[in-house]
Amino acid sequence: MRQLIIIGSGPAGYTAAIYAARANMNPLVIASSVEAGGELMKTTEVENFPGFPEGIQGPELMSKMLAQAEKFGTDVIYDDVVKLELDGEVKRVHLGNGDVVEALAVIFATGSAYRKLGIEDEARLSGLGVSWCATCDGFFFRQKTIAVVGGGDSAMEEATFLTKFADKVYVVHRKDTLRASKTMQDRAFANPKIEFLWNKEVKHIYGDQLVTGVGLVDTQDGSETTIDLSGLFVAIGADPRTHLVHGQLDLNPDGTIAVHGRSSRTNIPGVFAAGDVIDPTYRQAVTAAASGTVAALDAEHYIAALPTDKLALAAV
The missing domain is CATH 3.50.50.60 (FAD/NAD(P)-binding domain)
Structure with missing residues (x-):
């Protein structure tokens, strides 16, 4: 069992992994089987991410974030989450391949999905124009x-x-x-x-x-x-990917996950949320990355406060 599982591989997920790995939390990132790296993998030049005055291509930025997370000991699984069991002290994450991974804490950072026009023939002609x-x-x-x-x-x-x-x-x-x-x-x-x-x-x-x-x-x-x-x-916007937590985590009227104040804490202890799933307003790579930092720190504090016998359950 892990101390921490991070669901999502965008700026929020990878940044959370960097911080968690440096804190010796042995995080596991579950990236999508087909969309690892999030929406920035489909973006051209990113000119407003700090540290890149000449700009950087979205896929390259995500590749660097992944490499940095792995450098500090993050493990990555390229599969899809199909079910979550978040209640209780042990969180269980069911994967598309049939495996179930467990952790003391979970960071939910699944980002958002492109919004559709919702008109006839849109789906039929997808990929055909x-x-x-x-x-x-x-x-x-x-x-x-x-x-x-x-x-x-x-x-x-x-x-x-x-x-x-x-x-x-x-x-x-x-x-x-x-x-x-x-x-x-x-x-x-x-x-x-x-x-x-x-x-x-x-x-x-x-x-x-x-x-x-x-x-x-x-x-x-x-x-x-x-x-x-x-x-x-x-290009009419996106909706937060929260279908996996419906009925478990509290949501805001706009569909984003409700968190306590400026923290990443959700209504379930040990479950944290970061990135576009909690942000209907700014939705920038840098704000998602900052949100991932908050989530990792919140998760670190949560795990550190657990009784010794509970912490011993997690692999270190």
């Missing part, structure tokens, strides 16, 4: 006309990145102003390949085997238009 990852799929749209849906930083980053490949990139936004930071807005506005379609929502995605166009509805007058496209990139 509909995408949520410009880094993954941009290459396939060389000299094409495509669209990005959204108005935040992610949408502006996606649109700007996609101009490296596409001849034309529409940005479809349901309002007439953006949520994105001024820097990201200015960069998108200055790009001659980007055209903004204001007060528009995507209501239909057309195409048989591949995306051929979308149907738009004007949010002000209800008029409908159609534009020809080869690809549609959805």
Whole structure:
């Protein structure tokens, strides 16, 4: 049995692992079997993470975090958690391969999942022109006309990145102003390949085997238009991945995990949460990393306060 299991391998999970490993807690990180490294694995240049004045690619940043965690003794399993038993002094984590791993404490840092438009044919045409990852799929749209849906930083980053490949990139936004930071807005506005379609929502995605166009509805007058496209990139935000803890951990109205004050403590002793699963507002790599630090320190204090006979159960 471990002292600590960390579920999630984004900035919060890896940072928690770095701190926990340096505290001789022998942490085990359970990373996804297919999405290890979190959303930054699908991000291009990261310019605002401290310590990298020239910027760094998202996958490279996550690789460095993983290497740092492993350097201090973190173990990593590339599998998926299918069930959690969090009540009681021993926490049990069920894996997709059938194994069950146990620990005295758990840090839940599973991040968030891309939000879908929820319209007909979105799922059917996923991978056939509909995408949520410009880094993954941009290459396939060389000299094409495509669209990005959204108005935040992610949408502006996606649109700007996609101009490296596409001849034309529409940005479809349901309002007439953006949520994105001024820097990201200015960069998108200055790009001659980007055209903004204001007060528009995507209501239909057309195409048989591949995306051929979308149907738009004007949010002000209800008029409908159609534009020809080869690809549609959805960048309208994300939802916290909390399905594994429903019915066990208290959640906030926005779906994030409720924690006590500025701590990472949940309603169950020995269970801590960090990163996007507790943050509906900032959702930055650096704030997730800081949150992972808090969780590791909280877990360290929790374990240190356990009776000696309980601590002896965990492998050191």
